Amino acid sequence: MFSKRAPLSQHQATVAVFASPTSWIESDAVAQCHQVAALDGMIHVAGMPDLHPGKGAPIGAAMTSTVLYPFLVGSDIGCGIAVFPVRLKRADPEKLAARFPDLDRVPEDDDPAWDVVKGDVPAGHLDGLGTVGRGNHFVELARVGSVLDPGHASRLGLAAGDLVLVVHSGSRGLGERILREHTEVHGAGPAADPADYLARHDEAVRWGSLNRRLLAARVAHALGFEPAEPIVDQCHNLVEVRDGIYLHRKGAAPGDGRDVLIAGTRGTPSYLVAAHAGPDAGHSVAHGAGRKMSRADALRRGKAKHTVEELRRTPLGSVVVCGDRQLLFEEAPTAYKRIEQVIADLVAHELATPVATTIPLVTYKTPELPKEHRRRRGASR
Template identity: 40%
Template sequence: MGTLNSIQYIADNIELIASNKTWIEGKAIEQLTFSAKLPDMLKVAGMPDLHPGKSYPIGAAFLSKNTLYPYLVGSDIGCGMGLWQTDKPINKLKISRWIDKLAVLDEPLNRDWQDEIEQTKQQFGVINSDFDRALGSIGGGNHFAELQVVETIFDQTLADAIHLSKKHVQLLVHSGSRGYGHEILNQHIAQFNSAGIAVDSDAGIEYLQKHNDAVQWACANRTLIAKQIMATLNIDADPLLDVTHNLVSNQQGMGWLHRKGATPSDQGIVAIPGSRGALTYLVKPVKSATGLFSLAHGAGRKWQRSEAKARLSNKYRVQDLQKTSLGSHVVCKNKALLYEEAPQAYKSIDQVIQDLKNAGLIELIASLKPILTYKTAKSGGC
C-alpha cells in the first residue's frame, strides 16, 4: 500500500483519501475492495470518513462504465446538506424558547402549508406526489437540523464571496428522500437483489427517472424543513448552499459515478459536519480527479450503532448527552437514537478535514459551532 500525503493506493483502481492517523475499520476496506471487483467497475475511492455499511461502505464513490448499481447509492437517495444564513443576530439568541417550539418538526406539515409544498415541489421539479405527507420531515438515523454560529473564518475573501456573516445564526439541515428513496431501492431489490443494471436497459432508464426525482424531492424536503423552522422561530434566512451526497450521475467522458456518503467536489462550496458535539467546516473544493471528484460528507462512524449504545449507556445518562462539550443543546427524546448518535461514536472531524487538506482537495473557509441540534422531541421512533 503506497502513501502520498493523505492519499493511499490499495490497488490500481482503489484509492483511499486518509492518512495513517485516520482509523479506518478493516471491514470498510474489505467492502471497498469487494466493490472494486463488481462487473463494469472502473475505480472506487474511499474518503477519510469511510466506515462499513450493510454490504458496501459508506463514505465512498464508485465509478462504473455502463452499469448502474442502485444498491451502492442506497435507500436514502438524495440525502445531503443544506445551509441557510438567518437574519437572527447571535446576540439575540433564545435557545431555551426555541427548544420547545421546534417540537413542531416531529409532525407532518398541516393544510396551511399546502401552497408552500406545491410551490417548493415546482421549484425543484418534483413529480411524485405519493410522499407529500413526508415533506418537511427530518427523519431518523444521523439526520438533523442544527442552529450554528460562525466560530472561525479562515479565508475572509472566500467567506465574503458567499456573504457569510459572523454576526448571524446559521441553519444546517441534513435529510434525504425519506420513504420515497426506500421504495425505489426496495423495488430494485425485489427484481435484481443487489445486482447492477445496464444504463440503457428499460430497468436502468426507469431507475434513473425515479432516482432523479427522488434527488429533487430530497432538496425540496430540506428547503421545507428550513422554511418551517423559519416560520416557527419567526426568522428569515437566505440559502448559502445545498449539496447531495447519495446519488449516481453521469460523469461526462468517464462513466457513472455513484456516491454513498460522499460530497461532490465539482459543484461549489460544501459543508462537512462533524458529530453533534463537533464543528462543521465550510470548504471550497479544489477540483480534482483524485477521490473521484468527491470529499467526505462528515466525520464518519467510529462505532456501529449497537456498539455505541453498549459502550455509552453505562457511562452517560440521557441528560449528559443532551448537552455537548461545546455547550450546545441536543434535542432527542428517543433514548436509543441519542446514544447511537452520541459524539463519542464518531471519528474526529478535525482529522477528516486535515486529511482532505493534506491531499490538496480543499481550501478552508470557516468553521461553524453548533448551539442547538434538533433530532426529535418524541420518545419513540423517528
C-alpha cells in the first residue's frame, strides 16, 4: 500500500491505494484520487487494486466525506454483481448460448420471470427493467472451479463443479436520470438536499437488485431450471452513511463482512471472496479486474490482433454471446488487469479471503445477430 496526504484548507484528507508495487495502477487514476481528496469535506480516499481512471472520479475507490457528492457515485447507481445457484444436468456451452433470451428487450407481459417482482417496482421505473445494459455489464453461466475455503463454500451451498449464474447490471436509465437532474443544476458540487438524494438513490439501489433477480429469472426459464434467490448480491456503486459520514463507493464493493464476487473477464476466472476490510480501505474491496486499456485502445489493438469470430470463443473454451462487434473488442480480456494480481493484493492487505473461483461457460453481452446479417455488415474481422 502507498499513501499520501492531500492538503485542504481546513483539514488533511488521506489517500491510500491498496496495491503492490508490481500492480498496474495508472498515474491518472492516482491523480484523480488526490483531486477527490482536495474536495471540501473529504476525509479519506481508498483506492482498490483494480483502480483506474473514470469520468471525473476514479473507478475502484471508496471515498469518505462530511459532504455528499453524487458524482462520486456516478450515473449507474445500484450497479452490482449477484450470484445465483443453477440446477442443470448438462452444460454444453454452445447449446446453452443459443437458448439465452434477448436481454436487450424488456420481457413480455406474460413472461414467467415477472413472478420474482413482489410489490411495487422502485420509483415506478419500468423502462429497461429486465435488461442487462451495455459497457461491462454481463450475464454469465459459470461453473465453480477451485474451492479455496471449503468451509465457507459449503455454508454458501457451493462445491467444485456446481453451476452458477453471475449477473452484473445496475439501475439502467433510473440512476442516469438521478445524476443528470443533479448535475444540470449543481454540476460536480454537493447534493443540495442530501436526504432527497439519498431517498432517490436508495430506490435506484433497490431497482438494480431487482433487475439482477429478473435477469436471472429470465435466463433460468429459458435454460430450463427454476429461478432461485441469490447467494451473493453486492452493489458497488452507492453511498452509505456511517456514523454521520458519507462513504461513497464507485466500483468498490462493500467489504465489511460480506461475500463478494469479484469479476475477472470473460476469458478468466472470477473470485468469490469473504471480505473483511476495515476503515483504512473504506470498508471496501475491489469489484473486478479493472481496465488497463481505454475502450478506444482496446478497439484499436484488438482489431490488429483478432477477428470477431476468434473473440466469440475464449481460451477457457467458453462462448461469448455478443452481437455488438465493437463491444467485443472493447471488453476483450486483454483490456483488463490480471484478476489474480487484484486478488493477491487484497489478500496481502488482509482485505479479503478467497473462497472459490468461477469459470465462464457462456458470457452474454448482447443478442447475436443472424449470421447472414453479420455477413452483410462485414463482421468477419
